[in-house]
Amino acid sequence: MFALRSGRNRGMAGAGLLGFSYSDEGLVLPRLLRRPARVLARLTSGEIVPPRYSATIMTATFFAVTGLYGSYVGGHIPTVVQAITSRTGFAVDQVRVTGHRETSEIDILEKLELDGWTSLIGFNAETARERVASLPWVQVASVRKVYPNTLEVQIEERKPFAIWQQGRELSIVDAAGRVIAPFNGGRHAGLPLVVGIGAAQAADAFVKKVKGYPELAGRVKGYIRVAERRWDLWLENGVTIKLPERGEDEAITALLEMDREEGLLARDIKSVDLRFSDRVVVQLTPDAVVRRAKALAEMAKARKSAAGKRI
Structure with missing residues (x-):
């Protein structure tokens, strides 16, 4: 049948393909295949009787293995495990x-x-x-x-630091200037308002500096970044304070001194320009300009009238 008779005629066997040998009695199997061949021969000859339902079990096992392999190939194993x-x-x-x-x-x-x-x-x-x-x-x-x-x-x-306005867009930013989310009002309305290109990134240090002057910080409504070089302060009463690019502390100190002595920030003014080291430029509001012109005209008229009486 398979010529596996304990190696008889082994010396007469000739070499064949794929490790198979041929002898006068037939095919000689390689050593690894001899035991499975003997078991198969005993099954076919009736010497070994398989257990009851073995065919059903083998069929079920075959389908189970096939299903698992298909799940593996299709990437469905995680889904099966989940289920x-x-x-x-x-x-x-x-x-x-x-x-x-x-x-x-x-x-x-x-x-x-x-x-x-x-x-x-x-x-x-x-x-x-x-x-x-x-x-x-x-x-x-x-x-x-x-x-x-x-x-x-x-x-x-993330911790909200300020409201950043760029154009018409308002965003909540952290201290590093990173945008967190759009600003929609609510409890974040009390955050500092910083305006302009580069304002969000530079605001942290400057806002801390201004907070060192409580007399001024309590009046600030917005911090405006100008040309990414310097700051303007927008006060609650509408007055704009134009600070220099350098020497911000000295300019703020001088501003607060003028305010204490002359009540500068409470006057009807539009802006205070502190960018020049040798002078302070104050711009009046349009109404204040009209009133001032009227007052100057009345003063000139009064002087003229007084000079006529003396003549």
Whole structure:
């Protein structure tokens, strides 16, 4: 049959292809195939009787292996794991979120992408953390699995520093000048207003400097960056203070001294220009200009009248 008779006529066997040999009695199998061949021969000859239902078991095993291989090739193994483990007590049914103030809990849950049958075993916490960290207010995020069925999400949010106006757009920025989110009013209305190109990035140090002068800081409504070189201060009463590019502290000190002595900032003026080292230029409002012109005309008329009487 297979010429496996304990090596008889071994010396007469000739070499063949793929490791097979040929002898006078037939084909001689390689050593590794001889035992499986003997088992197969005994099965076909009836010496070995297979167990009952062995054909059914082998068929089921074949289909199971085929299904697993197909799932592997098609990339469906994670889905299969999710489906099995979620129905055995590992489905996520509780999420604990901490550290959020500006970020909506609904937005966080959406980033977790839970579908009601998500298994904690197959859940990718790192991928979920990256999605949560992409939310506008989130600076740092962590997602932790607590078995058997809980997710813990902890976030650290960015700190709002100012409202940045560029053109007609208003945005909330942090101290580094990075935009966090559009400004829509609410509790952030009390943040400092910084205006102009480059204002968001340069505002932190300058706002801190102005806060060192409480008499002035309490009146400031906006910080305006001019040509990315210097600052103007816009006061609550509409007066604009034009500061120099260098020597801001000296200019502010001189301004506050004039205000204490002459009440400069309470007058009907439009701006105070402190950019020149040798003089201070004060611009009146249009109404003040009219009143001043009228007053000067009346003074001139009075002097003329007095001079006529003396003649």
